[in-house]
Amino acid sequence: xxxxxxxxxxxxxxxxxxxxxxxxxxxxxxxxxxxxxxxxxxxxxxxxxxxxxxxxxxxxxxxxxxxxxxxxxxxxxxxxxxxxx
Numbered sequence: 001x002x003x004x005x006x007x008x009x010x011x012x013x014x015x016x017x018x019x020x021x022x023x024x025x026x027x028x029x030x031x032x033x034x035x036x037x038x039x040x041x042x043x044x045x046x047x048x049x050x051x052x053x054x055x056x057x058x059x060x061x062x063x064x065x066x067x068x069x070x071x072x073x074x075x076x077x078x079x080x081x082x083x084x085x
Contacts, residue, residue: 009037012030040055
C-alpha cells in the first residue's frame with residue numbers, strides 16, 4: 001500500500017476557496033466528498049478519477065438501495081465534480 005493511499009485528503013480548504021458555491025451547495029459537496037473519502041480509504045484507493053467513478057457506481061447508484069428520484073437529481077451536480085477529478 002502506498003503512502004498516498006493512506007493519506008486522508010482534506011477537501012474543506014478547496015471548497016472554502018471556491019467562490020462559485022453558496023454555503024448550502026458547499027455543505028452538499030462536503031457531505032459527498034467525505035463520503036467519497038471514507039469509501040476511498042476503506043478500499044485503499046488513490047484519490048483519482050477511477051476511484052471517483054467506482055464510488056459513484058457502487059455507492060450512489062447502488063441498486064440495493066433505491067433512491068428517491070429527487071435525491072438523484074439533487075446529487076447530479078456533485079457527480080460533475082467527480083467526473084472531473
